[in-house]
Amino acid sequence: MTTSHAAVSSLLAAWTTCACSPDEADAVEAHLRTCETCRADVRGLAEATRSLAPQETQPPEEIRDKVLAATDRPDIPDYARAYAATVSALSALLKELDADDDVTEQLSRLTAADRLVADQLGVRDQKTWQQQADAICCALTRKPLPPELMLARAYETWICARDIAMATYKELPPPPPEHLHAIAGFAASLLPYAAAYRRMAQPDIVVRLVLAGPxxxxWSLPLEDHGVITVEMTMDTEAFCLLMAARTPPRSVDVMIRGDVELGYDLLDAGPALVAR
Incomplete structure (x- = not known):
């Protein structure tokens, strides 16, 4: 399709809400690499989209209390505290849902993904996500698992909880800063793999990722085994995590890129590549 400025401008609103076809999305993303005017328009459209969303209520105190309680549990290993807290947050959120809120599909996917951990811990025959997640937390006090695996589960549980909160017009507080930092570090570690998946890995290139806010x-991320810093990307921590989880269009994120700007935007585009479709 044509990639003229006028043609791409007409697609920006659809692209911001992930409503473009694959060909249209490719054309928009290619144009955004070189057009600061359209990048500014995208940021404005993203903000407008958020402002038009239904007004959210304050998150129930029960959610915050459960997250804090899970964080303080002395029996949970340090590497699994983020997972325990996201489980508690989702559990509290589910209790706030209305009777006609159907989140069966989201919970079924999460339950299936958690089953890998459950199997390694010997957790069997749990009928619901809640039962399985509670059993996993208990089993983690007896049998260690790789920290990266539990960070992956914390990440997906948080994203699932956020999806449910948005679908049901509830508000979910972000993970506590120490947990968000751990999740962000895990997400950052995926960036070189996403680049390799998109065949972007190059020798002697290191990406410096600077995440701001809570x-x-x-993080310094070599695209291969070694190299020098070629590009530095600075953005909000939560925004980066949502981008890597394919919950935010890459070009709508407010980011400052120093060095190889084109490579930086290519990396942002590649970020969600590992998310299962």
């Missing part, structure tokens, strides 16, 4: 930090 849970932020700085």
């Amino acid at each position: 849970g932020g930090g700085t």
Whole structure:
């Protein structure tokens, strides 16, 4: 399709809400790499879309209390505290749902994904997500698992809870900063794999990722085994996590890129590549 400025401008609203066809999305993303005017328009459209969403209520205190309680549990290993807290947050959120809120599909996917962990821990025959998640938390006090695996489960549980909250017009607080930092670090570690999946890995290139706000930090990510910093990307921590989870269009994220700008935007586009479709 044509990639003229006028043609792409007419697609920006659809692209911001993930409503473009694959060909249209490719054309928009290619144009955004070189057009600051359209990038500014995308940021404005993304903000307008958020402002038009139904007004959210304050998250129930029960959700915050359960998250804090899970964080303080002395029997949960440190590497699994983020998972326990996201389980508690989702559990509290589910209790706030109305009788006609159907979240069966989301919970079924989460339950299936958690089953890998459950099998490794010897957790069997749990009928619901809640029963399985509670059994996993209990089993983690007796048998260790790789920290990266539990961060992956915390990440997906948080994203699932956020999806449910948005679908049911509830508000869900983000993970506590220490948990968000751990989740962001895990998400950052996926970026080189996403680049390799998109055949972007190049020798001697290192990406510096600077995440701001609660849970932020700085990570140096080699696209291969070694290299020098070629591009630095700075953005909000939660926004980066949502981008990597394919919940935010990459070009709508407010990001500052230094160095190889084109490579930086290509990496943002590649970020969600590992998300199962």
